Amino acid sequence: MNIVVCIKQVPDTNEVKLDPKTGTLIREGVPSIINPDDKSGLEAALKLKDQLGAHVTVLSMGPPQADAALREALAMGADEAILLSDRAFGGADTWATSSTLAAALRKIKYDLIITGRQAIDGDTAQVGPQIAEHLGLPQVSYVEDLSVEGASIIVKRIFEDGYHKIKVKLPCLITALKEMSIPRYMTVGLVYDAYREKEVKIWTLRDIEDTVDKSNIGLKGSPTKVKASFTKGAKTAGKVHNVDAREAAKIIVEKLLEKYIIS
Amino acid sequence: MDFLAKEHIMLQKMYREFTENEVKPLAHELDEQERFPVETVGKLAKYGFLGIPFPKEYGGQGGDSLGYTMAVEELSKACATTGVVLSAHVSLCAAPIYEYGTEEQKQKYLVPLAKGEKLGAFGLTEPNAGTDAAGQQTTAELDGDYYILNGSKIFITNAGYADIYIVMAITDKSKGTKGISAFIVEKYFPGFGIGKKEAKMGIRGSSTCELIFENCKVPKENLLGKEGKGFTVAMKTLDGGRIGIAAQALGIAQGAINETVTYVKERRQFGRPIAKFQNTQFQLADMQTKVDAARLLVYRAARLKDSKQPYTVAAAQAKLFAAEVAMEVTTKAVQLHGGYGYTREYPVERMMRDAKITEIYEGTSEVQKMVIAANILK
Amino acid sequence: MSIANYRGVWVFAEQRGGEIQKVSLELLGKGKELAEQLGENLTAVILGNGIKDRAKELIYYGADKVIVVDNELLDIYTTEPYTKVLAEIINERKPEIVLIGATSIGRDLAPRVSARVATGLTADCTSLKIDEETRNLLMTRPAFGGNIMATIICPNHRPQMSTVRPGVMQKLARDESRTLDIEEYPVQLTPADINVEILEVVKETKQKINIEDASILVSGGRGVGKPENFKLLEELAHKLGGLVSASRAAVDAGWIEHNRQVGQTGKTVRPDLYLACGISGAIQHVAGMEESECIIAVNTNPDAPIFEVADLGIVGDVTKVIPALIEELRILKASNK
Numbered sequence: 001m002n003i004v005v006c007i008k009q010v011p012d013t014n015e016v017k018l019d020p021k022t023g024t025l026i027r028e029g030v031p032s033i034i035n036p037d038d039k040s041g042l043e044a045a046l047k048l049k050d051q052l053g054a055h056v057t058v059l060s061m062g063p064p065q066a067d068a069a070l071r072e073a074l075a076m077g078a079d080e081a082i083l084l085s086d087r088a089f090g091g092a093d094t095w096a097t098s099s100t101l102a103a104a105l106r107k108i109k110y111d112l113i114i115t116g117r118q119a120i121d122g123d124t125a126q127v128g129p130q131i132a133e134h135l136g137l138p139q140v141s142y143v144e145d146l147s148v149e150g151a152s153i154i155v156k157r158i159f160e161d162g163y164h165k166i167k168v169k170l171p172c173l174i175t176a177l178k179e180m181s182i183p184r185y186m187t188v189g190l191v192y193d194a195y196r197e198k199e200v201k202i203w204t205l206r207d208i209e210d211t212v213d214k215s216n217i218g219l220k221g222s223p224t225k226v227k228a229s230f231t232k233g234a235k236t237a238g239k240v241h242n243v244d245a246r247e248a249a250k251i252i253v254e255k256l257l258e259k260y261i262i263s
Numbered sequence: 264m265d266f267l268a269k270e271h272i273m274l275q276k277m278y279r280e281f282t283e284n285e286v287k288p289l290a291h292e293l294d295e296q297e298r299f300p301v302e303t304v305g306k307l308a309k310y311g312f313l314g315i316p317f318p319k320e321y322g323g324q325g326g327d328s329l330g331y332t333m334a335v336e337e338l339s340k341a342c343a344t345t346g347v348v349l350s351a352h353v354s355l356c357a358a359p360i361y362e363y364g365t366e367e368q369k370q371k372y373l374v375p376l377a378k379g380e381k382l383g384a385f386g387l388t389e390p391n392a393g394t395d396a397a398g399q400q401t402t403a404e405l406d407g408d409y410y411i412l413n414g415s416k417i418f419i420t421n422a423g424y425a426d427i428y429i430v431m432a433i434t435d436k437s438k439g440t441k442g443i444s445a446f447i448v449e450k451y452f453p454g455f456g457i458g459k460k461e462a463k464m465g466i467r468g469s470s471t472c473e474l475i476f477e478n479c480k481v482p483k484e485n486l487l488g489k490e491g492k493g494f495t496v497a498m499k500t501l502d503g504g505r506i507g508i509a510a511q512a513l514g515i516a517q518g519a520i521n522e523t524v525t526y527v528k529e530r531r532q533f534g535r536p537i538a539k540f541q542n543t544q545f546q547l548a549d550m551q552t553k554v555d556a557a558r559l560l561v562y563r564a565a566r567l568k569d570s571k572q573p574y575t576v577a578a579a580q581a582k583l584f585a586a587e588v589a590m591e592v593t594t595k596a597v598q599l600h601g602g603y604g605y606t607r608e609y610p611v612e613r614m615m616r617d618a619k620i621t622e623i624y625e626g627t628s629e630v631q632k633m634v635i636a637a638n639i640l641k
Numbered sequence: 642m643s644i645a646n647y648r649g650v651w652v653f654a655e656q657r658g659g660e661i662q663k664v665s666l667e668l669l670g671k672g673k674e675l676a677e678q679l680g681e682n683l684t685a686v687i688l689g690n691g692i693k694d695r696a697k698e699l700i701y702y703g704a705d706k707v708i709v710v711d712n713e714l715l716d717i718y719t720t721e722p723y724t725k726v727l728a729e730i731i732n733e734r735k736p737e738i739v740l741i742g743a744t745s746i747g748r749d750l751a752p753r754v755s756a757r758v759a760t761g762l763t764a765d766c767t768s769l770k771i772d773e774e775t776r777n778l779l780m781t782r783p784a785f786g787g788n789i790m791a792t793i794i795c796p797n798h799r800p801q802m803s804t805v806r807p808g809v810m811q812k813l814a815r816d817e818s819r820t821l822d823i824e825e826y827p828v829q830l831t832p833a834d835i836n837v838e839i840l841e842v843v844k845e846t847k848q849k850i851n852i853e854d855a856s857i858l859v860s861g862g863r864g865v866g867k868p869e870n871f872k873l874l875e876e877l878a879h880k881l882g883g884l885v886s887a888s889r890a891a892v893d894a895g896w897i898e899h900n901r902q903v904g905q906t907g908k909t910v911r912p913d914l915y916l917a918c919g920i921s922g923a924i925q926h927v928a929g930m931e932e933s934e935c936i937i938a939v940n941t942n943p944d945a946p947i948f949e950v951a952d953l954g955i956v957g958d959v960t961k962v963i964p965a966l967i968e969e970l971r972i973l974k975a976s977n978k
Contacts, residue, residue: 013785071273094752095761107728116591122762126752129720133756138836139720141749157367159745161657164717165841186277188334189324221900222759223798224841227779229791238936244857248955249965252916252937253973255953259935260767261857261914262881262970263663263808263977291906529924529931531946608925609907 001054001148001170003045003251005078006101006115006131007038009062009069018161037116040247043183044146045114046077052148055079057108057192061089067200074194075186086204087180091219094122098130099221103202103212105135112153113173117142128175138168170207228235278337283420288589290342294613298610299424300468304305304343308379312338313352315466317361317582320524321369322377328503330567332510336558339514340521343617344468346514349451350507351420352376356429357381359500360447363488368524372427372447385504386416386448386474394553394630396431403432408483410434412476413612414457418624422472423457426450429500430474431493441495443588447485454479465616484588502575503624506568507574509581512621516554519589519614523547526609537599546599550592566574576638583631586621647799650676651736653727653879654687654699654707655746657718661687661695664742664807669703671810672740673767674903676777681737686740688726695956695977702811706822710860717842718746722834729755729827736800736893739780743804747957753802761795762802767809778803779896784845811930835845850884852901856913857883858905859929864940864959873963874918880970886910888920904929919959939963 011030031076034042048054061065061084070081082104089100105113113132118125125141132139144163145156155174157164168174205217213223241251256262285306293300307313315331317323331353337348357376360368375381392398401414412432421427428448435442447480448455458473475482488496524547527538537543560581567574593615599602604611622628652672654665669685685704687696689711696707708730713723727750731739739754741747743765754764768781772794777800779967781792795801852858859878861871878885885901892902903910905925915933920926922938923936930936931950938951939962948954954964958966 011785013788022394025488068269070271071269072276075273075277081756082905093761094764095756095759098756122764122783123784124746124752126755126762129749129752133724133753139749139753140837141720142745144692162842162844164839164843166719166811167838168836185281185310186273186279186361187324188274188315188330191273191277192270192324192326192330194273195268196970222775224763226796227791227792227794229784231789235707237949238954240943240948240951240956242956244958244963245965246969248939249969252953252955252962252966252968255935255937256881256914259914260806260808261935262973436843483906526924529928531924603924 001048001052001111002109002240003048003054003112003114004037004043004057004059004105004110005045005233006113006127006229007042007058007060007069007071007073008035008116008119009060009066010119012119013020027055030067031122032068035116035119036177037118039144039183040178040180041110041114041116041172041174042073042076042078043181044176046111048146049077049239053096057082057106057110058107059101060084061092061097064202070200071172071194074198074200075191076184077190081198082203084203084208088205088214088218092217092225093222093224094126094130095122095223096217096219098127098134099216100208100211101127102131102234103136103208106133107208111170111182113137113240115173115175116203117175117177125175128173132173136241138172140166140168140175142177144172144177144180146180162180207255216258271329271333275333275337278334279346281306282337282341285355286338286345287341290344290610291607291613293342293344295607297462297467297608298343299470300342300348301424304348304379304382304424307349309618311379311589312349312380313382314357314377317357317373319375319600321361322374324377324439325421327565328498328506328568329562329565330525331504332561335507335510336514336517336561340469340518341591342611343511343515343614344466346511347420347466347469347508348505350511351385352383352425352446354507355385355420355500356425356427356440358503359429359445359487359496361384363433363492363496364447365484366590367484368447368487376427381423381426382421384419384421384428385421385500386428388416388418388432390417393469394627397443397494399431399443401430401431401432402436403446405434406438409480412446412448412454412479412481412592416474418461418471419474420624421470422474423470428474428543429487429496430476431497432476434490434493434518438491440494441491444490445487445493445496446481447487448479448481452481463615463620465618465620476599484497500596501625502578503568505578505582505631506561506574506623508625509545509564509578509585511552512582512618513557513561515614515621516550516557516589516617519593519611520547520550520554522609522611523599523612526603543599546595553588555590557581557588560584576635579626579631579634582621582626583628583635586618586628589618589621590615596626644797645800647735647737649681649684649736650679650738651684651686651731651740651800652704653739653741653747653750654685655742655744656687656689656692656695657746659689659692659849661698662742662744662807663812664744664747664805665699666702666812667807667810668740668805670812670897671805672738672805673813675738675769676705677812679737680777684708686710686730688712688723690714693751693825697821700819700821700823701815708824708826710826710828710873712830714832714835716885717837717839718835719835720749720902721836722830724753724757725830725834727754727826729828731758731786731800731915737776739800739802741802741804743806747804751802756798756801760798760800760802762804763793763795764804766803769803769805777801796882798867805858807930810834824891826871851885852884853910854882854904855886855907855910856931857881857916858903858910858912858914858933859883859916859918860886860888860920861897861918861959862888862920862926863894864921865891865896866960868894869894870960873960873967877916877963877967880967881914882910882912888923888926911928917947918963920947921945922950
């Protein structure tokens with residue numbers, strides 16, 4: 001069984017702080033991590049490797065620094081790593097990203113593709129389903145549990161109000177929730193191997209040019225554009241009200257509505 | 264540190280994740296209950312900690328001393344107990360078998376130690392032979408296929424939980440230090456027993472006990488190195504061990520700084536976080552600078568060992584300096600925490616207690632100075 | 642693609658078991674506003690099995706027209722048949738804007754559809770506006786864990802698609818006097834279009850028990866006064882879908898178990914809402930909760946340090962404010978129905 005796990009290197013948004021004076025993001029010194037949903041998906045793949053001897057390939061698109069995320073995946077136990085890295089891929093929205101990843105996947109053997117449900121920097125949850133569409137594969141997203149049964153997989157697909165148990169024939173694509181598995185740590189020896197014995201293959205546009213339409217990649221191939229971005233501003237101590245209980249309750253409810261905590 | 268190779272930076276990340284999730288949550292409890300971290304040892308084994316610097320053919324991880332040193336440092340940032348469990352196992356038990364063992368001994372003992380299936384310990388110190396290690400009284404007499412050991416060892420780290428012990432005993436009284444030999448002793452050898460457990464000031468989760476030998480039968484093939492070479496084995500082993508303890512001290516010190524940084528940003532007095540006060544800033548600047556200097560010494564010693572260069576003096580300097588820095592920095596950390604720092608609600612008081620032992624065991628600071636001075640004046 | 646051929650605003654009306662999801666009604670409210678600005682119609686598209694009679698509700702909530710696709714193969718949501726139908730209608734009718742609720746269904750369907758019709762998609766928007774000059778849809782969404790907001794456009798592709806976060810847009814008042822314009826759209830679906838097999842459908846609302854996982858925490862301190870008053874906090878937490886946590890003072894007093902304790906010797910939490918009730922805000926406590934998205938504090942002492950980290954502070958007695966709040970939430974819920 002061949003499994004490809006698509007991972008993204010993201011800034012640890014838990015560590016992202018706002019500059020209290022300017023209200024802008026402080027990105028300096030923010031550590032990069034494997035996106036948590038992706039890492040959970042990787043763990044699920046590695047469990048299948050432990051159980052069934054599956055061959056696990058990790059695939060990422062990103063700048064050269066994303067090498068570290070792929071080495072980390074190797075140090076957790078992945079067999080192979082491929083980094084799609086080319087200036088031509090830069091500035092991609094989810095359409096262009098999924099087009100590029102799909103182009104690479106057409107060159108890799110797979111029975112199962114796993115992506116994370118969504119990345120913590122973009123929060124779109126779009127790349128997985130879009131890859132599936134480009135490759136014409138069945139998809140199940142929001143997966144919390146996975147097992148293999150013959151030439152199919154059985155997954156637990158989570159909804160807001162319950163779940164479905166779904167059987168899908170391979171090949172297919174699933175998007176993993178963080179809750180699907182607790183990722184293992186790297187192993188010391190595999191860390192050394194990841195740097196001393198294994199390689200991260202770098203694929204540029206040239207390596208996938210026969211499987212991708214160049215008008216669908218990078219900034220130029222992105223239907224959506226960022227027109228503006230802004231921060232919500234610095235957090236300051238909130239207002240303190242000294243009012244009677246009913247009035248206080250109304251003020252709290254207003255705040256809860258404003259923060260979308262209730263509706 | 265900028266000069267670290269990428270694999271060391273990745274190892275650091277792995278150690279930190281492991282420590283944060285598996286070690287830190289237990290640190291307070293292990294100290295309070297004086298409980299040995301049995302569950303952590305299993306996890307250390309699973310992820311390869313127990314065999315970092317040994318070749319894969321002996322069950323190790325194919326790593327190096329620097330990678331191992333960093334592991335002790337990172338674990339000790341949260342829990343010095345866990346740090347010393349690892350250090351005693353790798354530096355004092357597995358390492359001498361790797362260095363001096365026969366192929367059979369390596370297969371039989373190093374492989375399970377490096378894989379983490381067995382835990383190791385080391386016995387040199389006796390009630391009357393501390394810094395003066397040559398004053399050994401434990402004896403080993405050859406009787407047919409066995410050496411018969413009699414005597415006792417004290418302050419033995421991992422005792423009771425370890426399966427394999429490296430033990431020094433006198434095979435020829437007339438030859439002084441040249442009459443001392445090293446043995447590999449398994450915990451179930453007849454006549455071997457664990458004595459009194461020490462109640463300690465710090466590293467209270469680690470096990471520190473007496474070893475008792477009463478006509479203990481050790482197969483003669485368990486002699487480690489040649490007869491009469493035990494003192495050399497012990498001294499060389501301690502050279503390596505000192506890098507481990509230096510790393511432990513370094514970890515404790517950095518851990519105390521990290522706790523203090525969090526605290527001074529939160530703690531408000533006179534209407535602002537105490538981090539805004541110049542005293543806090545200057546103290547922290549001193550603390551971090553000293554710790555970074557200690558780190559350079561510790562990593563240098565590990566690097567020398569990795570490149571097969573003499574490292575005895577470098578290890579002594581690293582341990583001397585890192586231990587003293589650890590004591591100073593943890594004391595200041597408690598001071599910066601004020602009254603709260605003196606309570607057990609914050610970890611810095613534990614770190615201060617833990618730091619003290621690094622100035623004492625595996626050669627006191629005074630012993631390190633003897634080693635360093637002898638080298639200067641030679 | 643000639644983008645001028647694409648006209649009108651569409652809302653995908655999500656139903657589960659015949660029940661139209663609230664977010665879809667909210668989208669009709671927003672869609673109406675956008676359509677009016679563009680001088681176009683608002684169309685709702687609803688897919689399902691035996692849902693024809695639900696269509697008029699969509700008109701009552703603002704749709705000018707409803708396209709109904711009623712087919713037994715659309716009974717329970719699965720990706721492919723829904724994608725096939727929606728993509729087919731979009732390709733045929735060419736809407737300018739398609740809005741879909743950012744639910745676990747919408748966020749599965751929308752990317753698949755957008756890829757099939759080869760257009761852009763913006764996820765999880767919290768604000769939608771029309772750029773009067775270009776007629777482009779300005780889609781604003783949070784990113785970086787909510788630390789940053791970005792406004793996205795899709796200038797050269799149509800339709801402009803967006804998923805929208807539930808609870809953000811306002812639905813219109815139900816109006817039964819509106820003119821019904823309902824079209825049944827025939828589709829050809831065969832069992833072969835269903836490429837997954839649903840083995841089991843389970844309804845459940847997850848009960849989280851770990852305070853570190855809770856997105857809403859109602860936390861009690863010494864100011865709660867006595868253990869019985871924690872029942873009030875329980876009731877409020879239940880209403881908000883959260884859990885009760887506590888400060889060390891409340892745990893030490895034996896009012897609540899230790900695994901609920903937030904702070905230095907307890908747990909570090911980071912919920913969307915932390916409602917601190919009668920908690921003074923000692924440094925050990927604040928260390929465990931200051932990263933919460935929104936902090937609301939209720940305390941009788943106007944100088945309590947908790948107010949320094951709170952987004953909103955109420956000087957008052959927990960035992961009075963909390964019951965009033967529970968009552969206020971009840972009124973709000975009743976008016977929503």
